[in-house]
Amino acid sequence: MARRAGAPEVSAGSMADIAFLLLIFFLVTTTIETDAGLDRMLPPMEPPTEAPPIIKQKNIFTVNINRNGQLLVEDEILSIDKLRERAVAFLDNGGAPSGSPDYCSYCKGKRNAESSDNPTKAIISLKNDRETKYSTYITVQNELVGAYNDLRNREAKRLFGKDYVEMEAEYLNPETEDSVKEELKEKVQRIQGLFPQKLSEAETSSE
């Protein structure tokens, strides 16, 4: 059988070279961005006339970081790997006596009357020096956020049988469907209500 005379075959040998050129172009002009981190809200500027709200001393958990990266927690020196434990104990304390309006029914802490009344009242106050290294600061922030996440996970597991962190990530994911989101929103907000993140940052001391 004679071959029909068609268009001659085009050589594709240089195609790989062209593709490599494109590939190398993309390699040099792009970056893989890191796009994860610790989300925080800064306190709004207060109007100078307004008196600060009165907070009971026992509801405040003070954390001080000095310039050498040492921690002073509630007036005693603490190593940084114990911080999460201490923060959890403080938040989960639930010191208000049963029957009082502040009573915390879901707390599993020691119920020490000298420590925080209720997770919704408990405030962590973080203070740092101007010379503190950023990496130390991030570690401390990470541990404090971790303490909140641990407690929220515990409650979410108990109420909904699912980790809070997972639920929140799914809620914030733009690919999640709207109907699922609505349902998650309610759950996430409920857990946030049980353990609201009250992390106040005092203005940096200058000495």
Added chain:
Amino acid sequence: MSKFAKKKDGEVPAVSTASLPDIVFMLLFFFMTVTVMKDSSLKVDNVLPNASEVKKLEKKDRVIYIYVGKPTKEYEKTFGTEPKIQLNDKFASPSEVGDYILMERAKKPQEIQNVLTTALKVDKNANMGLISDIKQELRKVNALKVNYTTYEGDAFNNLQ
């Protein structure tokens, strides 16, 4: 001569390279999808600290980036070795941060102007003094949502 006699005795046939472009294109598409275009070149050292409790930054168009770190080798002579703030393509002082945020905010569409996040990409060796100044500036212009951008990892690696 027989019709079925072997031709070209002993020679290895050439390997077809026809699928090479496909393989390279696959690589190309992989890189195109996982990377983003560089919009500003970094003039500061930017080794981020590690943290484990991270949240992903969704929606890139709602993020304003601020870089902090010590100037890289080529800028060391003119700008010294103290950590500096980089906004867009140039070094800035803390007092310029507020204006920059307002300017960037004005560029965004109206409906997302209230939900912007400021991502602080800070070198782990920077001092908190500079960060505090930036935070004060951010509070002044009411840009309260911040994200301390970090690598995912064990936070205790930072302390070494």
